[in-house]
Amino acid sequence: MSLTYEERRQTILAQLSTEGKVQVHALAGLFHVSTETIRRDLDRLEKEGRLRKVYGGAVQTRSERIEPTFIKRSQMHQSEKQAIGKAAAALIGEGETILLDNGTTTLQIMRELKDRADVTVITSSVPILASAMEGFQGKVIFAGGEVNMSYQAATGAIAHQLLDQFKVNKAFISAGGISLADGITEYNLEEALLSRRMMQRTEESILVADHSKFGVTTFAQIAPIEHISMIVTDPGCSQQWIDALNRLDVEVLIGS
Structure with a gap:
Protein backbone atom coordinates (compact mmCIF):
# COMPACT_ATOMS: atom_id res chain seq x y z
CA MET A 1 0.00 0.00 0.00
CA THR A 61 14.85 26.62 4.17
CA ARG A 62 17.52 28.64 5.90
CA SER A 63 16.66 30.82 8.87
CA GLU A 64 17.01 34.34 7.52
CA ARG A 65 15.16 36.06 10.31
CA ILE A 66 16.88 38.60 12.52
CA GLU A 67 17.74 37.23 15.93
CA PRO A 68 15.42 38.54 18.66
CA THR A 69 16.92 40.79 21.32
CA PHE A 70 18.47 39.19 24.42
CA ILE A 71 15.51 40.29 26.55
CA LYS A 72 12.98 38.85 24.11
CA ARG A 73 14.95 35.59 23.81
CA SER A 74 15.05 35.27 27.59
CA GLN A 75 11.24 35.18 27.56
CA MET A 76 11.04 32.39 24.96
CA HIS A 77 10.89 28.71 26.05
CA GLN A 78 11.51 29.76 29.66
CA SER A 79 10.55 26.50 31.34
CA GLU A 80 12.66 24.48 28.91
CA LYS A 81 15.68 26.71 29.47
CA GLN A 82 15.29 26.50 33.24
CA ALA A 83 15.24 22.69 33.05
CA ILE A 84 18.29 22.68 30.77
CA GLY A 85 20.13 25.08 33.07
CA LYS A 86 19.47 22.90 36.09
CA ALA A 87 20.62 19.73 34.31
CA ALA A 88 23.73 21.44 32.96
CA ALA A 89 24.69 22.89 36.36
CA ALA A 90 24.51 19.41 37.86
CA LEU A 91 27.31 18.34 35.49
CA ILE A 92 29.79 20.77 37.08
CA GLY A 93 32.08 19.04 39.55
CA GLU A 94 33.56 20.41 42.75
CA GLY A 95 36.34 22.92 42.16
CA GLU A 96 35.84 23.10 38.40
CA THR A 97 36.38 26.13 36.20
CA ILE A 98 33.83 26.63 33.43
CA LEU A 99 33.21 28.88 30.45
CA LEU A 100 29.73 30.26 29.73
CA ASP A 101 29.15 31.90 26.36
CA ASN A 102 26.57 34.63 25.81
CA GLY A 103 23.14 33.03 25.72
CA THR A 104 19.83 32.97 27.53
CA THR A 105 20.24 29.25 28.26
CA THR A 106 23.76 29.65 29.64
CA LEU A 107 22.34 32.47 31.78
CA GLN A 108 20.09 29.86 33.39
CA ILE A 109 23.18 27.81 34.28
CA MET A 110 24.62 30.84 36.09
CA ARG A 111 21.41 31.23 38.07
CA GLU A 112 21.65 27.58 39.17
CA LEU A 113 25.22 28.11 40.44
CA LYS A 114 24.51 30.87 42.97
CA ASP A 115 25.45 28.78 46.01
CA ARG A 116 28.44 27.00 44.44
CA ALA A 117 31.40 28.65 46.21
CA ASP A 118 33.74 26.04 44.73
CA VAL A 119 33.12 26.97 41.09
CA THR A 120 34.94 29.53 38.91
CA VAL A 121 32.97 31.00 36.00
CA ILE A 122 34.57 32.74 33.02
CA THR A 123 32.22 34.57 30.66
CA SER A 124 32.06 37.31 28.04
CA SER A 125 28.35 37.88 28.68
CA VAL A 126 27.22 41.05 30.44
CA PRO A 127 23.88 39.53 31.60
CA ILE A 128 25.72 36.50 33.03
CA LEU A 129 28.21 38.80 34.77
CA ALA A 130 25.31 40.85 36.17
CA SER A 131 23.64 37.67 37.42
CA ALA A 132 26.85 36.58 39.13
CA MET A 133 27.09 39.96 40.86
CA GLU A 134 23.73 39.27 42.52
CA GLY A 135 25.09 36.83 45.07
CA PHE A 136 27.20 34.19 43.33
CA GLN A 137 29.38 32.59 46.01
CA GLY A 138 32.15 31.43 43.66
CA LYS A 139 34.69 33.29 41.54
CA VAL A 140 33.78 35.08 38.30
CA ILE A 141 36.18 36.30 35.60
CA PHE A 142 34.92 38.60 32.85
CA ALA A 143 36.59 38.00 29.48
CA GLY A 144 36.26 41.65 28.56
CA GLY A 145 36.91 43.75 25.52
CA GLU A 146 34.70 45.93 23.40
CA VAL A 147 31.10 45.36 24.50
CA ASN A 148 28.61 44.91 21.69
CA MET A 149 25.57 46.78 22.98
CA SER A 150 23.12 44.84 20.79
CA TYR A 151 24.31 41.44 21.99
CA GLN A 152 25.30 42.56 25.51
CA ALA A 153 28.63 40.75 25.33
CA ALA A 154 32.33 41.45 24.90
CA THR A 155 33.69 40.59 21.47
CA GLY A 156 36.83 41.17 19.45
CA ALA A 157 40.55 40.63 19.82
CA ILE A 158 40.86 41.53 23.51
CA ALA A 159 38.25 38.96 24.55
CA HIS A 160 40.01 36.31 22.44
CA GLN A 161 43.40 37.16 23.98
CA LEU A 162 42.00 36.88 27.49
CA LEU A 163 40.45 33.49 26.76
CA ASP A 164 43.82 32.27 25.50
CA GLN A 165 45.14 32.65 29.05
CA PHE A 166 42.87 29.89 30.39
CA LYS A 167 42.37 26.15 30.15
CA VAL A 168 39.12 25.09 31.77
CA ASN A 169 37.20 21.92 32.63
CA LYS A 170 33.97 22.55 30.75
CA ALA A 171 32.59 25.08 28.25
CA PHE A 172 28.84 25.48 27.93
CA ILE A 173 27.95 26.74 24.47
CA SER A 174 24.62 28.08 23.22
CA ALA A 175 23.53 28.26 19.58
CA GLY A 176 21.14 29.88 17.14
CA GLY A 177 20.71 26.63 15.24
CA ILE A 178 21.76 22.98 15.05
CA SER A 179 21.95 21.07 11.78
CA LEU A 180 23.64 17.81 10.82
CA ALA A 181 24.69 19.38 7.53
CA ASP A 182 25.82 22.79 8.82
CA GLY A 183 26.71 22.04 12.43
CA ILE A 184 26.23 24.43 15.34
CA THR A 185 25.55 27.94 14.10
CA GLU A 186 24.98 31.42 15.47
CA TYR A 187 23.43 34.58 14.06
CA ASN A 188 26.40 36.83 14.74
CA LEU A 189 29.89 36.10 13.40
CA GLU A 190 31.75 37.65 16.35
CA GLU A 191 29.76 35.62 18.86
CA ALA A 192 30.28 32.45 16.81
CA LEU A 193 34.04 33.03 16.75
CA LEU A 194 34.14 33.65 20.49
CA SER A 195 32.16 30.48 21.24
CA ARG A 196 34.54 28.58 18.96
CA ARG A 197 37.51 29.96 20.89
CA MET A 198 35.91 28.85 24.16
CA MET A 199 35.63 25.34 22.77
CA GLN A 200 39.35 25.42 22.02
CA ARG A 201 40.17 26.37 25.62
CA THR A 202 38.30 23.57 27.37
CA GLU A 203 38.62 19.87 28.12
CA GLU A 204 34.93 19.26 27.33
CA SER A 205 32.43 21.21 25.23
CA ILE A 206 28.74 20.92 26.10
CA LEU A 207 26.00 22.43 23.96
CA VAL A 208 22.87 23.71 25.74
CA ALA A 209 19.89 24.25 23.44
CA ASP A 210 16.12 23.91 23.60
CA HIS A 211 14.24 21.86 21.00
CA SER A 212 13.42 24.86 18.78
CA LYS A 213 17.07 25.12 17.71
CA PHE A 214 17.20 21.69 16.05
CA GLY A 215 16.94 21.60 12.28
CA VAL A 216 17.79 25.31 12.07
CA THR A 217 20.77 26.88 10.30
CA THR A 218 21.79 30.46 11.02
CA PHE A 219 24.57 32.64 9.61
CA ALA A 220 27.93 31.67 11.13
CA GLN A 221 29.23 28.23 12.09
CA ILE A 222 30.57 27.72 15.60
CA ALA A 223 31.68 24.12 15.02
CA PRO A 224 30.61 20.77 13.55
CA ILE A 225 28.35 18.78 15.87
CA GLU A 226 31.06 16.13 16.29
CA HIS A 227 33.25 18.66 18.12
CA ILE A 228 31.02 18.57 21.19
CA SER A 229 30.68 15.71 23.65
CA MET A 230 27.14 16.32 24.92
CA ILE A 231 23.95 18.22 24.19
CA VAL A 232 21.67 19.20 27.07
CA THR A 233 18.15 19.84 25.76
CA ASP A 234 14.48 19.42 26.75
CA PRO A 235 11.87 16.70 26.18
CA GLY A 236 10.71 18.45 23.00
CA CYS A 237 13.79 17.11 21.19
CA SER A 238 12.62 14.38 18.79
CA GLN A 239 13.77 10.77 19.04
CA GLN A 240 15.02 11.03 15.46
CA TRP A 241 17.41 13.79 16.50
CA ILE A 242 18.52 11.85 19.59
CA ASP A 243 19.27 8.81 17.42
CA ALA A 244 21.18 10.92 14.89
CA LEU A 245 23.29 12.52 17.63
CA ASN A 246 24.02 9.16 19.25
CA ARG A 247 25.31 7.91 15.89
CA LEU A 248 27.81 10.78 16.04
CA ASP A 249 28.85 9.66 19.54
CA VAL A 250 27.28 12.81 21.03
CA GLU A 251 25.54 12.11 24.32
CA VAL A 252 22.10 13.65 24.81
CA LEU A 253 20.92 14.70 28.27
CA ILE A 254 17.25 15.67 28.67
CA GLY A 255 16.53 18.27 31.33
CA SER A 256 13.23 17.92 33.16
Missing part, protein backbone atom coordinates in the same frame (compact mmCIF):
# COMPACT_ATOMS: atom_id res chain seq x y z
CA SER A 2 1.53 3.31 -1.11
CA LEU A 3 1.95 6.18 1.32
CA THR A 4 -0.23 9.25 1.10
CA TYR A 5 1.20 12.71 0.46
CA GLU A 6 0.84 13.60 4.15
CA GLU A 7 2.80 10.50 5.16
CA ARG A 8 5.51 11.26 2.57
CA ARG A 9 5.52 14.89 3.68
CA GLN A 10 6.32 14.00 7.29
CA THR A 11 9.21 11.75 6.26
CA ILE A 12 10.62 14.35 3.85
CA LEU A 13 10.48 17.09 6.49
CA ALA A 14 12.05 14.81 9.11
CA GLN A 15 14.93 14.00 6.74
CA LEU A 16 15.38 17.69 5.96
CA SER A 17 15.48 18.46 9.68
CA THR A 18 18.34 16.09 10.38
CA GLU A 19 20.26 15.98 7.07
CA GLY A 20 19.52 19.41 5.61
CA LYS A 21 18.71 18.09 2.13
CA VAL A 22 16.78 15.42 0.20
CA GLN A 23 17.27 13.87 -3.23
CA VAL A 24 14.48 13.10 -5.68
CA HIS A 25 15.73 9.67 -6.79
CA ALA A 26 16.45 8.52 -3.23
CA LEU A 27 12.96 9.54 -2.09
CA ALA A 28 11.35 7.85 -5.09
CA GLY A 29 13.11 4.61 -4.16
CA LEU A 30 12.23 4.99 -0.48
CA PHE A 31 8.51 5.53 -1.16
CA HIS A 32 8.28 3.27 -4.25
CA VAL A 33 6.78 6.07 -6.33
CA SER A 34 7.81 7.88 -9.51
CA THR A 35 10.25 10.79 -9.54
CA GLU A 36 7.41 12.92 -10.94
CA THR A 37 5.40 12.23 -7.76
CA ILE A 38 8.32 13.31 -5.59
CA ARG A 39 8.83 16.48 -7.63
CA ARG A 40 5.16 17.34 -7.14
CA ASP A 41 5.57 16.73 -3.39
CA LEU A 42 8.58 19.05 -3.31
CA ASP A 43 6.65 21.68 -5.31
CA ARG A 44 3.88 21.64 -2.70
CA LEU A 45 6.34 21.83 0.19
CA GLU A 46 8.17 24.72 -1.45
CA LYS A 47 4.88 26.62 -1.79
CA GLU A 48 4.31 25.98 1.93
CA GLY A 49 7.70 27.54 2.62
CA ARG A 50 9.09 24.33 4.11
CA LEU A 51 11.99 23.82 1.70
CA ARG A 52 13.78 25.23 -1.33
CA LYS A 53 14.07 23.15 -4.49
CA VAL A 54 17.52 22.70 -6.02
CA TYR A 55 18.81 20.57 -8.88
CA GLY A 56 18.07 16.94 -8.09
CA GLY A 57 16.22 17.55 -4.85
CA ALA A 58 15.63 20.16 -2.15
CA VAL A 59 17.36 21.79 0.80
CA GLN A 60 16.14 23.07 4.10
Whole structure:
Protein backbone atom coordinates (compact mmCIF):
# COMPACT_ATOMS: atom_id res chain seq x y z
CA MET A 1 0.00 0.00 0.00
CA SER A 2 1.53 3.31 -1.11
CA LEU A 3 1.95 6.18 1.32
CA THR A 4 -0.23 9.25 1.10
CA TYR A 5 1.20 12.71 0.46
CA GLU A 6 0.84 13.60 4.15
CA GLU A 7 2.80 10.50 5.16
CA ARG A 8 5.51 11.26 2.57
CA ARG A 9 5.52 14.89 3.68
CA GLN A 10 6.32 14.00 7.29
CA THR A 11 9.21 11.75 6.26
CA ILE A 12 10.62 14.35 3.85
CA LEU A 13 10.48 17.09 6.49
CA ALA A 14 12.05 14.81 9.11
CA GLN A 15 14.93 14.00 6.74
CA LEU A 16 15.38 17.69 5.96
CA SER A 17 15.48 18.46 9.68
CA THR A 18 18.34 16.09 10.38
CA GLU A 19 20.26 15.98 7.07
CA GLY A 20 19.52 19.41 5.61
CA LYS A 21 18.71 18.09 2.13
CA VAL A 22 16.78 15.42 0.20
CA GLN A 23 17.27 13.87 -3.23
CA VAL A 24 14.48 13.10 -5.68
CA HIS A 25 15.73 9.67 -6.79
CA ALA A 26 16.45 8.52 -3.23
CA LEU A 27 12.96 9.54 -2.09
CA ALA A 28 11.35 7.85 -5.09
CA GLY A 29 13.11 4.61 -4.16
CA LEU A 30 12.23 4.99 -0.48
CA PHE A 31 8.51 5.53 -1.16
CA HIS A 32 8.28 3.27 -4.25
CA VAL A 33 6.78 6.07 -6.33
CA SER A 34 7.81 7.88 -9.51
CA THR A 35 10.25 10.79 -9.54
CA GLU A 36 7.41 12.92 -10.94
CA THR A 37 5.40 12.23 -7.76
CA ILE A 38 8.32 13.31 -5.59
CA ARG A 39 8.83 16.48 -7.63
CA ARG A 40 5.16 17.34 -7.14
CA ASP A 41 5.57 16.73 -3.39
CA LEU A 42 8.58 19.05 -3.31
CA ASP A 43 6.65 21.68 -5.31
CA ARG A 44 3.88 21.64 -2.70
CA LEU A 45 6.34 21.83 0.19
CA GLU A 46 8.17 24.72 -1.45
CA LYS A 47 4.88 26.62 -1.79
CA GLU A 48 4.31 25.98 1.93
CA GLY A 49 7.70 27.54 2.62
CA ARG A 50 9.09 24.33 4.11
CA LEU A 51 11.99 23.82 1.70
CA ARG A 52 13.78 25.23 -1.33
CA LYS A 53 14.07 23.15 -4.49
CA VAL A 54 17.52 22.70 -6.02
CA TYR A 55 18.81 20.57 -8.88
CA GLY A 56 18.07 16.94 -8.09
CA GLY A 57 16.22 17.55 -4.85
CA ALA A 58 15.63 20.16 -2.15
CA VAL A 59 17.36 21.79 0.80
CA GLN A 60 16.14 23.07 4.10
CA THR A 61 14.85 26.62 4.17
CA ARG A 62 17.52 28.64 5.90
CA SER A 63 16.66 30.82 8.87
CA GLU A 64 17.01 34.34 7.52
CA ARG A 65 15.16 36.06 10.31
CA ILE A 66 16.88 38.60 12.52
CA GLU A 67 17.74 37.23 15.93
CA PRO A 68 15.42 38.54 18.66
CA THR A 69 16.92 40.79 21.32
CA PHE A 70 18.47 39.19 24.42
CA ILE A 71 15.51 40.29 26.55
CA LYS A 72 12.98 38.85 24.11
CA ARG A 73 14.95 35.59 23.81
CA SER A 74 15.05 35.27 27.59
CA GLN A 75 11.24 35.18 27.56
CA MET A 76 11.04 32.39 24.96
CA HIS A 77 10.89 28.71 26.05
CA GLN A 78 11.51 29.76 29.66
CA SER A 79 10.55 26.50 31.34
CA GLU A 80 12.66 24.48 28.91
CA LYS A 81 15.68 26.71 29.47
CA GLN A 82 15.29 26.50 33.24
CA ALA A 83 15.24 22.69 33.05
CA ILE A 84 18.29 22.68 30.77
CA GLY A 85 20.13 25.08 33.07
CA LYS A 86 19.47 22.90 36.09
CA ALA A 87 20.62 19.73 34.31
CA ALA A 88 23.73 21.44 32.96
CA ALA A 89 24.69 22.89 36.36
CA ALA A 90 24.51 19.41 37.86
CA LEU A 91 27.31 18.34 35.49
CA ILE A 92 29.79 20.77 37.08
CA GLY A 93 32.08 19.04 39.55
CA GLU A 94 33.56 20.41 42.75
CA GLY A 95 36.34 22.92 42.16
CA GLU A 96 35.84 23.10 38.40
CA THR A 97 36.38 26.13 36.20
CA ILE A 98 33.83 26.63 33.43
CA LEU A 99 33.21 28.88 30.45
CA LEU A 100 29.73 30.26 29.73
CA ASP A 101 29.15 31.90 26.36
CA ASN A 102 26.57 34.63 25.81
CA GLY A 103 23.14 33.03 25.72
CA THR A 104 19.83 32.97 27.53
CA THR A 105 20.24 29.25 28.26
CA THR A 106 23.76 29.65 29.64
CA LEU A 107 22.34 32.47 31.78
CA GLN A 108 20.09 29.86 33.39
CA ILE A 109 23.18 27.81 34.28
CA MET A 110 24.62 30.84 36.09
CA ARG A 111 21.41 31.23 38.07
CA GLU A 112 21.65 27.58 39.17
CA LEU A 113 25.22 28.11 40.44
CA LYS A 114 24.51 30.87 42.97
CA ASP A 115 25.45 28.78 46.01
CA ARG A 116 28.44 27.00 44.44
CA ALA A 117 31.40 28.65 46.21
CA ASP A 118 33.74 26.04 44.73
CA VAL A 119 33.12 26.97 41.09
CA THR A 120 34.94 29.53 38.91
CA VAL A 121 32.97 31.00 36.00
CA ILE A 122 34.57 32.74 33.02
CA THR A 123 32.22 34.57 30.66
CA SER A 124 32.06 37.31 28.04
CA SER A 125 28.35 37.88 28.68
CA VAL A 126 27.22 41.05 30.44
CA PRO A 127 23.88 39.53 31.60
CA ILE A 128 25.72 36.50 33.03
CA LEU A 129 28.21 38.80 34.77
CA ALA A 130 25.31 40.85 36.17
CA SER A 131 23.64 37.67 37.42
CA ALA A 132 26.85 36.58 39.13
CA MET A 133 27.09 39.96 40.86
CA GLU A 134 23.73 39.27 42.52
CA GLY A 135 25.09 36.83 45.07
CA PHE A 136 27.20 34.19 43.33
CA GLN A 137 29.38 32.59 46.01
CA GLY A 138 32.15 31.43 43.66
CA LYS A 139 34.69 33.29 41.54
CA VAL A 140 33.78 35.08 38.30
CA ILE A 141 36.18 36.30 35.60
CA PHE A 142 34.92 38.60 32.85
CA ALA A 143 36.59 38.00 29.48
CA GLY A 144 36.26 41.65 28.56
CA GLY A 145 36.91 43.75 25.52
CA GLU A 146 34.70 45.93 23.40
CA VAL A 147 31.10 45.36 24.50
CA ASN A 148 28.61 44.91 21.69
CA MET A 149 25.57 46.78 22.98
CA SER A 150 23.12 44.84 20.79
CA TYR A 151 24.31 41.44 21.99
CA GLN A 152 25.30 42.56 25.51
CA ALA A 153 28.63 40.75 25.33
CA ALA A 154 32.33 41.45 24.90
CA THR A 155 33.69 40.59 21.47
CA GLY A 156 36.83 41.17 19.45
CA ALA A 157 40.55 40.63 19.82
CA ILE A 158 40.86 41.53 23.51
CA ALA A 159 38.25 38.96 24.55
CA HIS A 160 40.01 36.31 22.44
CA GLN A 161 43.40 37.16 23.98
CA LEU A 162 42.00 36.88 27.49
CA LEU A 163 40.45 33.49 26.76
CA ASP A 164 43.82 32.27 25.50
CA GLN A 165 45.14 32.65 29.05
CA PHE A 166 42.87 29.89 30.39
CA LYS A 167 42.37 26.15 30.15
CA VAL A 168 39.12 25.09 31.77
CA ASN A 169 37.20 21.92 32.63
CA LYS A 170 33.97 22.55 30.75
CA ALA A 171 32.59 25.08 28.25
CA PHE A 172 28.84 25.48 27.93
CA ILE A 173 27.95 26.74 24.47
CA SER A 174 24.62 28.08 23.22
CA ALA A 175 23.53 28.26 19.58
CA GLY A 176 21.14 29.88 17.14
CA GLY A 177 20.71 26.63 15.24
CA ILE A 178 21.76 22.98 15.05
CA SER A 179 21.95 21.07 11.78
CA LEU A 180 23.64 17.81 10.82
CA ALA A 181 24.69 19.38 7.53
CA ASP A 182 25.82 22.79 8.82
CA GLY A 183 26.71 22.04 12.43
CA ILE A 184 26.23 24.43 15.34
CA THR A 185 25.55 27.94 14.10
CA GLU A 186 24.98 31.42 15.47
CA TYR A 187 23.43 34.58 14.06
CA ASN A 188 26.40 36.83 14.74
CA LEU A 189 29.89 36.10 13.40
CA GLU A 190 31.75 37.65 16.35
CA GLU A 191 29.76 35.62 18.86
CA ALA A 192 30.28 32.45 16.81
CA LEU A 193 34.04 33.03 16.75
CA LEU A 194 34.14 33.65 20.49
CA SER A 195 32.16 30.48 21.24
CA ARG A 196 34.54 28.58 18.96
CA ARG A 197 37.51 29.96 20.89
CA MET A 198 35.91 28.85 24.16
CA MET A 199 35.63 25.34 22.77
CA GLN A 200 39.35 25.42 22.02
CA ARG A 201 40.17 26.37 25.62
CA THR A 202 38.30 23.57 27.37
CA GLU A 203 38.62 19.87 28.12
CA GLU A 204 34.93 19.26 27.33
CA SER A 205 32.43 21.21 25.23
CA ILE A 206 28.74 20.92 26.10
CA LEU A 207 26.00 22.43 23.96
CA VAL A 208 22.87 23.71 25.74
CA ALA A 209 19.89 24.25 23.44
CA ASP A 210 16.12 23.91 23.60
CA HIS A 211 14.24 21.86 21.00
CA SER A 212 13.42 24.86 18.78
CA LYS A 213 17.07 25.12 17.71
CA PHE A 214 17.20 21.69 16.05
CA GLY A 215 16.94 21.60 12.28
CA VAL A 216 17.79 25.31 12.07
CA THR A 217 20.77 26.88 10.30
CA THR A 218 21.79 30.46 11.02
CA PHE A 219 24.57 32.64 9.61
CA ALA A 220 27.93 31.67 11.13
CA GLN A 221 29.23 28.23 12.09
CA ILE A 222 30.57 27.72 15.60
CA ALA A 223 31.68 24.12 15.02
CA PRO A 224 30.61 20.77 13.55
CA ILE A 225 28.35 18.78 15.87
CA GLU A 226 31.06 16.13 16.29
CA HIS A 227 33.25 18.66 18.12
CA ILE A 228 31.02 18.57 21.19
CA SER A 229 30.68 15.71 23.65
CA MET A 230 27.14 16.32 24.92
CA ILE A 231 23.95 18.22 24.19
CA VAL A 232 21.67 19.20 27.07
CA THR A 233 18.15 19.84 25.76
CA ASP A 234 14.48 19.42 26.75
CA PRO A 235 11.87 16.70 26.18
CA GLY A 236 10.71 18.45 23.00
CA CYS A 237 13.79 17.11 21.19
CA SER A 238 12.62 14.38 18.79
CA GLN A 239 13.77 10.77 19.04
CA GLN A 240 15.02 11.03 15.46
CA TRP A 241 17.41 13.79 16.50
CA ILE A 242 18.52 11.85 19.59
CA ASP A 243 19.27 8.81 17.42
CA ALA A 244 21.18 10.92 14.89
CA LEU A 245 23.29 12.52 17.63
CA ASN A 246 24.02 9.16 19.25
CA ARG A 247 25.31 7.91 15.89
CA LEU A 248 27.81 10.78 16.04
CA ASP A 249 28.85 9.66 19.54
CA VAL A 250 27.28 12.81 21.03
CA GLU A 251 25.54 12.11 24.32
CA VAL A 252 22.10 13.65 24.81
CA LEU A 253 20.92 14.70 28.27
CA ILE A 254 17.25 15.67 28.67
CA GLY A 255 16.53 18.27 31.33
CA SER A 256 13.23 17.92 33.16
